Amino acid sequence: MVARAGGLPIRVASKSLRSVEALRNALSFDLVAEEVGGDIDEILDNWETHARSADHFECFWFPHTDRAQIKRNTRLAPDAAHEVGPRPKWKEFLDEELVGNGAFAAALALGRAVPASIPYANRIATAALSHNRYRGTNHGVFVSPRRVRFHEMEYAVPLADGPAVVREIRSLIDRRGWRIGFPLELRTTAADDVALSTSTGRESMYIATHVPQFVEPQPIFAEIEPLLRVAGGRPHWGKMHTLGRADLAELYPRFDEFCALREQMDPQWRFGSNYLKKLFG
Missing domain, CATH: 3.40.462.10 (FAD-linked oxidases, C-terminal domain)
Structure with a gap:
């Protein structure tokens, strides 16, 4: 379990040791x-x-x-x-x-x-x-x-x-x-x-x-x-x-989807800043 910025718990699936090892191998190369x-x-x-x-x-x-x-x-x-x-x-x-x-x-x-x-x-x-x-x-x-x-x-x-x-x-x-x-x-x-x-x-x-x-x-x-x-x-x-939010929304097909999810997860902007508000607010 982890918590949202507003304190409501959400459930996160744990990764298996096998998937962690696969990731480690994928990142290990010369x-x-x-x-x-x-x-x-x-x-x-x-x-x-x-x-x-x-x-x-x-x-x-x-x-x-x-x-x-x-x-x-x-x-x-x-x-x-x-x-x-x-x-x-x-x-x-x-x-x-x-x-x-x-x-x-x-x-x-x-x-x-x-x-x-x-x-x-x-x-x-x-x-x-x-x-x-x-x-x-x-x-x-x-x-x-x-x-x-x-x-x-x-x-x-x-x-x-x-x-x-x-x-x-x-x-x-x-x-x-x-x-x-x-x-x-x-x-x-x-x-x-x-x-x-x-x-x-x-x-x-x-x-x-x-x-x-x-x-x-x-x-x-x-x-x-x-x-x-x-x-x-x-x-x-x-x-x-x-660039600001209006500019970025034209460039990313899923931009509004991300902003809606961000608002849902952190409505009080506890993980925000003035700069991030310019981009996603």
């Missing part, structure tokens, strides 16, 4: 990670082919360049044999800390002092992209240390529309003359049937825009967000966006 540089136009032209070529596919495009870093991850059972071995500790430290955090932070600091240096720094970063291939646990591959603080806005748009939206953002950046030192993160997910999932009912491409913490994000995000919204984009629930 990944063979491949990281390589690529041409952003070729990547966007063939996005769906790239996305379906691996279990997990994403890329990072550096504004002011025509290059991107591609990351492909292929799942393996933890005990499965494979020719690719783990990444040496020294290489992991070089990639994740010295380059991914230390050198990146230095480039952003230079860009803050001399904005005109940002396009050059991005070109240097893309020229230095190396081809890495290694095996690791899923959490060891998926999780990276992020020492550099930033603001982020991310939307999920229909998969087929994603590349065109990225090109519109690229064109906007060029027209406005913005100097952006952070790469755009692009990734893909399968469709699902979860009521508030950003991929509910459709395959999706996620487009994430970042700016350093010391940059005011609103002027940039305010112009990029309409491009994402026109494509039917759904905002990441944990990142910056400007």
Whole structure:
């Protein structure tokens, strides 16, 4: 038994040990990670082919360049044999800390002092992209240390529309003359049937825009967000966006169903906040 926010008991079925073990096994897998540089136009032209070529596919495009870093991850059972071995500790430290955090932070600091240096720094970063291939646990591959603080806005748009939206953002950046030192993160997910999932009912491409913490994000995000919204984009629930309940109800077929259930379970908003009331109130 568990209780609602209002104190009325409800009955919850307990999970069997067998189902818990099945879940544990489903979440336990290794990944063979491949990281390589690529041409952003070729990547966007063939996005769906790239996305379906691996279990997990994403890329990072550096504004002011025509290059991107591609990351492909292929799942393996933890005990499965494979020719690719783990990444040496020294290489992991070089990639994740010295380059991914230390050198990146230095480039952003230079860009803050001399904005005109940002396009050059991005070109240097893309020229230095190396081809890495290694095996690791899923959490060891998926999780990276992020020492550099930033603001982020991310939307999920229909998969087929994603590349065109990225090109519109690229064109906007060029027209406005913005100097952006952070790469755009692009990734893909399968469709699902979860009521508030950003991929509910459709395959999706996620487009994430970042700016350093010391940059005011609103002027940039305010112009990029309409491009994402026109494509039917759904905002990441944990990142910056400007949508309210009326906007979200148009994007999620089961949104009103969720809101009615939330009201039934917590009519006094004991698990609510002013922000959640804006979204679901």
